[in-house]
Amino acid sequence: MKPVIRKATRHVNQNEGLIFEKSSAGKFAWRLPPLDVPEVDTAKLLGAAERKDMGHMPEVSEIEIIRHFTRMSTWNYAIDLGMYPLGSCTMKYNPRVNEVVSRLDGLANGHPYQPENVSQGALRILKTLSDCLIDITGMDAITLQPAAGAHGEFTGLLLVRAHHQSKGHARKKILIPDSAHGTNPATAATVGYAVENLKSNTQGMVDVAALASQMNEEVAALMLTNPNTLGVFEQEIHKIADIMHAKGGLLYMDGANMNALVGKVRPGDFGVDLMHLNLHKTFSTPHGGGGPGSGPVAVKKILEPYLPTPVVITRADGTLGFEYNRPQSVGRVRAFYGNFGMFVRALAYTLANGPDGLRQTTEDAVLNANYIRKGLEGSYDLPYATPSMHEVVFSDKLQAKKGVRTMDIAKRLIDYGFHPYTTAFPLIVPGALMIEPTESESKEEMDLFIDAMKSIAEEVEEDPEMVLAAPHTTRVSRLDEVAAARKPVLRWKPS
Amino acid sequence: MRYLPKSPADREAILKAIGARSIDDLFAPIPAEYRLNRDLKVPRQMAESEIVDWFRERSRENGDSYAMFLGAGAYYHYRPVIIDSLISRGEFLTAYTPYQAEISQGTLQSIFEFQSMICELTGMEVANASMYDGSTAATEAVMMAVRLTGRRSAVVARNVHPEYREVLATYAFHQDLPVTTVAFTDSGRVDLKELEKSVNQDTACVLIQSPNFFGTIEDVNAVAEIAHKNGAMLVVSISEAVSLGIVEPPRQADVVAMEAQSFGVPLGFGGPYCGVIATREKYVRQMPGRLVGQTTDSNGKRGFVLTLATREQHIRREKATSNICTNQALVALMANIFMTVYGKVGLKELAKQNLAKTAYAAQQFGKHAKVLFSGAPRFNEFVVQTSEDPLAINSRLLGHKIIGGLPLKKFYPELGNAALWCCTELTSRAAIDTAVGMVSESPGSAKPSREVAEVTR
Numbered sequence: 006m007k008p009v010i011r012k013a014t015r016h017v018n019q020n021e022g023l024i025f026e027k028s029s030a031g032k033f034a035w036r037l038p039p040l041d042v043p044e045v046d047t048a049k050l051l052g053a054a055e056r057k058d059m060g061h062m063p064e065v066s067e068i069e070i071i072r073h074f075t076r077m078s079t080w081n082y083a084i085d086l087g088m089y090p091l092g093s094c095t096m097k098y099n100p101r102v103n104e105v106v107s108r109l110d111g112l113a114n115g116h117p118y119q120p121e122n123v124s125q126g127a128l129r130i131l132k133t134l135s136d137c138l139i140d141i142t143g144m145d146a147i148t149l150q151p152a153a154g155a156h157g158e159f160t161g162l163l164l165v166r167a168h169h170q171s172k173g174h175a176r177k178k179i180l181i182p183d184s185a186h187g188t189n190p191a192t193a194a195t196v197g198y199a200v201e202n203l204k205s206n207t208q209g210m211v212d213v214a215a216l217a218s219q220m221n222e223e224v225a226a227l228m229l230t231n232p233n234t235l236g237v238f239e240q241e242i243h244k245i246a247d248i249m250h251a252k253g254g255l256l257y258m259d260g261a262n263m264n265a266l267v268g269k270v271r272p273g274d275f276g277v278d279l280m281h282l283n284l285h286k287t288f289s290t291p292h293g294g295g296g297p298g299s300g301p302v303a304v305k306k307i308l309e310p311y312l313p314t315p316v317v318i319t320r321a322d323g324t325l326g327f328e329y330n331r332p333q334s335v336g337r338v339r340a341f342y343g344n345f346g347m348f349v350r351a352l353a354y355t356l357a358n359g360p361d362g363l364r365q366t367t368e369d370a371v372l373n374a375n376y377i378r379k380g381l382e383g384s385y386d387l388p389y390a391t392p393s394m395h396e397v398v399f400s401d402k403l404q405a406k407k408g409v410r411t412m413d414i415a416k417r418l419i420d421y422g423f424h425p426y427t428t429a430f431p432l433i434v435p436g437a438l439m440i441e442p443t444e445s446e447s448k449e450e451m452d453l454f455i456d457a458m459k460s461i462a463e464e465v466e467e468d469p470e471m472v473l474a475a476p477h478t479t480r481v482s483r484l485d486e487v488a489a490a491r492k493p494v495l496r497w498k499p500s
Numbered sequence: 501m502r503y504l505p506k507s508p509a510d511r512e513a514i515l516k517a518i519g520a521r522s523i524d525d526l527f528a529p530i531p532a533e534y535r536l537n538r539d540l541k542v543p544r545q546m547a548e549s550e551i552v553d554w555f556r557e558r559s560r561e562n563g564d565s566y567a568m569f570l571g572a573g574a575y576y577h578y579r580p581v582i583i584d585s586l587i588s589r590g591e592f593l594t595a596y597t598p599y600q601a602e603i604s605q606g607t608l609q610s611i612f613e614f615q616s617m618i619c620e621l622t623g624m625e626v627a628n629a630s631m632y633d634g635s636t637a638a639t640e641a642v643m644m645a646v647r648l649t650g651r652r653s654a655v656v657a658r659n660v661h662p663e664y665r666e667v668l669a670t671y672a673f674h675q676d677l678p679v680t681t682v683a684f685t686d687s688g689r690v691d692l693k694e695l696e697k698s699v700n701q702d703t704a705c706v707l708i709q710s711p712n713f714f715g716t717i718e719d720v721n722a723v724a725e726i727a728h729k730n731g732a733m734l735v736v737s738i739s740e741a742v743s744l745g746i747v748e749p750p751r752q753a754d755v756v757a758m759e760a761q762s763f764g765v766p767l768g769f770g771g772p773y774c775g776v777i778a779t780r781e782k783y784v785r786q787m788p789g790r791l792v793g794q795t796t797d798s799n800g801k802r803g804f805v806l807t808l809a810t811r812e813q814h815i816r817r818e819k820a821t822s823n824i825c826t827n828q829a830l831v832a833l834m835a836n837i838f839m840t841v842y843g844k845v846g847l848k849e850l851a852k853q854n855l856a857k858t859a860y861a862a863q864q865f866g867k868h869a870k871v872l873f874s875g876a877p878r879f880n881e882f883v884v885q886t887s888e889d890p891l892a893i894n895s896r897l898l899g900h901k902i903i904g905g906l907p908l909k910k911f912y913p914e915l916g917n918a919a920l921w922c923c924t925e926l927t928s929r930a931a932i933d934t935a936v937g938m939v940s941e942s943p944g945s946a947k948p949s950r951e952v953a954e955v956t957r
Binding site: 021023024025028033034035037038040041042043044045047050051052053054055056057059060061062063064065067070071073074075077078079080081082083084085086089091094096098099100102104105106107109110111112113114115116117118119120122125126127129130133136137140141152153154155156159163166187188190191192193194195196197200237238240242243267268269270271274275285291293294295296297298299313329335336337338339340341342343344345346347349353355356357358359360361362363364365366368369371372373375376378379380391392394415416419424425444445446447448450476479480481482483484485486488489490493494495496497 | 605667
């Protein structure tokens with residue numbers, strides 16, 4: 006059988022060694038202006054602290070550097086090339102105007118310690134974005150300081166702890182559903198809380214009865230992702246919030262899946278006390294190959310006194326400033342004010358959308374996930390029939406009979422010109438295929454994706470060995486991860 | 501909305517295909533009482549040109565094109581233009597974390613090169629793929645030492661960046677980790693006698709910064725000796741990465757926790773920046789953050805993968821070494837390109853220019869005010885004590901579109917009217933002379949001398 010691959014065609018790309026292998030003495034890519042102050046005697050100034058040996062730093066020319074990184078870039082898949090359906094990662098279009106405005110001189114070259122009267126532009130950006138995010142989440146206050154989602158979780162749990170501490174007892178445990186991302190329990194441990202697992206019910210939602218029996222005065226908070234990692238909205242969210250609040254606990258929401266809610270429903274309205282957002286997911290800042298992220302934490306009024314320092318305030322004369330004097334604050338979680346460059350981008354995205362655009366975006370994201378779900382039902386097992394919001398989770402149950410697992414299907418998808426979906430997560434679905442198309446996909450791109458997935462399902466029936474050996478078209482085949490971990494080679498060394 | 505690739509007919513066709521009457525059907529799982537029945541209170545949808553105008557206005561309100569004497573953990577260095585040309589390629593900009601190695605070799609190989617160059621520059625054996633920033637890197641390094649030694653306290657020098665210490669305090673408080681702070685001497689360096697008394701058998705690590713917050717280079721050997729003879733680890737924080745071109749790296753350290761912002765990362769009002777942790781090979785399994793390793797594919801061809809993931813949260817959940825998921829890949833790529841552009845010779849020459857500008861500035865300021873901590877070598881920052889409040893001097897300088905040094909009263913009240921000044925290769929002699937002129941106008945400052953003119957060639 007010859008598969009029909011409509012999206013991608015093989016083409017030649019360049020080989021490229023490590024930069025160190027191109028280096029030779031005397032090549033260079035820099036030039037400094039002449040010094041306008043007297044030269045100095047380094048040895049005299051630094052004495053024993055002077056560095057004599059620069060190790061094996063490379064020496065290469067500018068054209069070599071351009072080619073080096075350009076060649077390597079062509080080995081990456083990217084949103085700019087096509088659908089990137091990683092579940093719970095929200096790989097949406099990264100608008101280019103965001104990049105332009107973040108590089109404007111006063112913003113890109115603004116120093117975090119420059120005086121407030123020449124920082125009004127940056128402060129206005131912080132304030133405007135904060136106001137937008139507060140209304141989007143339905144909360145009362147926000148900190149933009151956390152550098153990523155996990156850092157936001159950490160900050161959020163510090164606020165939880167401070168809140169309980171103020172009542173005389175920090176409590177001991179955090180409840181976390183078994184469908185949650187691994188960061189949630191890791192964060193709880195970092196803040197010194199014990200983790201107690203919460204079982205999901207047969208519909209993939211929080212088992213409300215189990216929650217009621219597990220909730221007591223030792224539980225500080227429930228960390229809930231809503232919609233959860235199955236893409237399912239927790240329909241009994243009001244009961245969940247009530248159970249938590251009745252015993253003095255807080256409801257923390259992991260905002261990883263906020264792309265399903267913006268402009269349609271606000272967590273603050275359904276009982277959430279605090280939550281983090283991922284600006285690199287919902288608000289279109291680029292993932293950049295794994296960062297930078299940004300993880301603002303929005304809170305209800307009761308938690309506001311504990312927010313990290315500083316916070317942005319409006320002074321009597323109408324100018325903006327930083328307030329440091331906050332005796333109840335949990336302290337700082339990062340130097341300066343957070344990943345400001347990401348705030349610029351997230352705000353540019355919000356301005357480009359406006360209220361109508363944000364709502365339409367959410368609607369399209371949910372529409373797309375349901376289209377994929379409809380298209381693949383029958384070809385892949387759907388373990389939970391509960392309605393999907395912005396993502397859908399299948400399992401490899403049908404394909405596993407032929408010995409083909411979710412990771413193999415994912416690798417074969419690469420040959421069809423797509424980035425794989427999220428594999429083997431959430432843990433409550435054995436062999437999960439977690440698919441989030443986002444609003445950025447056209448009907449045409451999704452039709453190609455559905456065709457590809459269906460074609461792979463047929464290949465599994467007819468030639469499972471071929472799927473098991475995929476990908477067949479990439480510049481490297483499957484890499485030996487076991488060897489990489491057993492004898493780690495983590496840096497280049499001269500041979 | 502212009503980012504959405506669907507026509508009304510497409511939406512209708514999709515609704516029909518999935519058997520929904522309207523989009524509202526898809527939101528039916530959300531209880532009606534919680535649905536938002538109004539527009540969000542965000543500004544109206546703007547044209548691209550309006551967005552650019554709005555941010556241009558903000559840029560103008562933000563010290564656009566001012567000369568700058570601020571450092572203190574964020575440094576204004578020249579950024580070679582090819583950094584932005586290369587990181588703007590969609591294949592770098594719009595890729596996810598390289599979990600699917602076969603279609604992520606570009607990101608993976610570049611991180612491998614980044615790790616390798618950080619090792620070359622710091623004198624360490626392994627480096628991770630990057631951390632949030634210097635403050636969290638320093639803090640995570642301390643936590644790493646706690647895990648490795650099994651000891652439950654830390655000692656930190658008071659001349660470590662005050663905001664780094666604040667972050668450490670936040671983390672340490674919730675880990676029940678006592679942190680002892682050690683004073684600095686008249687040379688600006690950590691007080692070795694007090695350090696000697698503070699380090700004991702319960703100390704997991706000593707955290708110092710070099711060059712420290714005052715720009716002074718620490719005697720790392722002496723500190724290492726005190727830490728190591730007590731079985732404690734030495735963590736050295738470096739916030740000015742360009743110093744590595746000319747200052748001997750802390751080879752005696754067990755962990756180096758860096759801020760690589762100086763390597764081609766814009767000041768950006770404080771972030772995103774690029775933390776890094778580098779350490780000894782034997783400690784790698786307790787190191788937080790992502791790591792890229794070299795391996796081979798099924799045909800024996802060289803390739804790169806994320807490795808040692810069993811330390812990380814997505815595998816280990818609550819037993820992970822840290823809750824960190826992301827690194828700062830795109831920012832690390834800026835640093836990577838910067839290190840490649842300057843390379844072996846350029847980094848040294850660049851650092852030398854920083855040293856020369858700073859030496860000149862310190863000498864000139866010294867004629868009219870007191871330059872503190874002159875007893876030890878410094879890199880590109882120095883503390884000036886004036887008769888007048890530095891805020892007043894700075895406000896005069898602002899009139900010349902110059903942002904003066906950082907007043908230190910907030911962090912070190914005992915230093916009085918002191919400010920931390922920084923010069924880089926971008927600081928012009930004219931700006932230095934103007935700033936010195938403003939200091940000389942302070943009531944009670946030493947008389948302006950004619951030497952300023954004499955130094956000019």
